Amino acid sequence: MVVALILVLIVLGSLLFHALSPWWWTPIASNWGYIDSTLVITFWITGAVFSGVVLFLAYCLFRFRHRAGHKAAYDPENKRLELWLTIGTAVGVAAMLAPGLVVWARFVHPPADAADVEVVGQQWQWSFRLPGADGRLGRADNRLVSADSPLGVSPNDPHGQDDVVIEADDLHLPVGRPVKVLLRSIDVLHDFYVPQFRAKMDMIPGSVTYFWFTPTQTGTFEILCAELCGVGHAVMRGNVVIDSEADYQAWLGQQQTFAALAAAQHADASE
Numbered sequence: 001m002v003v004a005l006i007l008v009l010i011v012l013g014s015l016l017f018h019a020l021s022p023w024w025w026t027p028i029a030s031n032w033g034y035i036d037s038t039l040v041i042t043f044w045i046t047g048a049v050f051s052g053v054v055l056f057l058a059y060c061l062f063r064f065r066h067r068a069g070h071k072a073a074y075d076p077e078n079k080r081l082e083l084w085l086t087i088g089t090a091v092g093v094a095a096m097l098a099p100g101l102v103v104w105a106r107f108v109h110p111p112a113d114a115a116d117v118e119v120v121g122q123q124w125q126w127s128f129r130l131p132g133a134d135g136r137l138g139r140a141d142n143r144l145v146s147a148d149s150p151l152g153v154s155p156n157d158p159h160g161q162d163d164v165v166i167e168a169d170d171l172h173l174p175v176g177r178p179v180k181v182l183l184r185s186i187d188v189l190h191d192f193y194v195p196q197f198r199a200k201m202d203m204i205p206g207s208v209t210y211f212w213f214t215p216t217q218t219g220t221f222e223i224l225c226a227e228l229c230g231v232g233h234a235v236m237r238g239n240v241v242i243d244s245e246a247d248y249q250a251w252l253g254q255q256q257t258f259a260a261l262a263a264a265q266h267a268d269a270s271e
């Protein structure tokens with residue numbers, strides 16, 4: 001009897017905690033409202049199943065409690081019940097997985113007008129690269145990482161010369177324009193995650209992963225590394241600053257190109 005009551009309280013407590021929790025997600029600042037909807041569907045299904053199963057258990061504890069003169073009946077198999085439980089579980093699991101497949105397909109198919117932005121992870125900092133005036137990122141390879149080219153941008157690819165290289169600083173992006181985020185890692189697994197954009201993806205040394213999003217709010221949003229990447233993992237932070245178009249152009253005008261950075265390195269070295 002006491003256990004049945006505790007079970008009911010666990011269900012009520014869980015529902016209240018969910019409804020009143022202060023640790024809810026941050027306000028969304030991208031187009032990925034779909035991802036929130038998918039999570040809400042999962043909460044509804046898992047919440048309903050959790051409440052149903054635990055309340056059923058409490059009911060059984062109460063209804064079939066020991067009473068003098070009552071004897072338990074043994075019913076080893078019930079084909080009809082098993083059939084309905086199997087169908088119910090299959091429908092529930094499919095309802096949780098199907099929306100995710102639809103959202104994922106959209107997440108990795110950038111629109112044709114999305115601008116390329118490269119994010120490079122390394123222990124334990126973020127760097128960024130934007131295509132220059134030619135609109136194309138130059139070739140990059142981890143084997144080309146050197147003092148002259150800390151991100152491994154090839155000095156021989158003409159498309160790379162005008163690339164804007166932003167090292168250990170904030171990335172600025174214009175509001176309302178879709179971006180294709182190209183993710184690279186120079187050393188170990190990292191994961192680029194900005195909670196307000198609802199978007200994250202692993203960065204794998206030797207390959208380029210990508211997703212896209214459209215920032216919908218101006219402001220400063222913190223980047224977290226969401227893949228345990230060594231002792232400095234927790235301090236691997238940065239910011240994405242979403243600007244108005246004019247602020248973005250002003251910021252872009254102050255950034256240095258790969259060619260200018262390489263020239264400055266050589267000038268330093270020859271002093």
Ligand SMILES: [Cu+2]
Nearest residue numbers: 190225229236
């Ligand atoms: Cu990391």
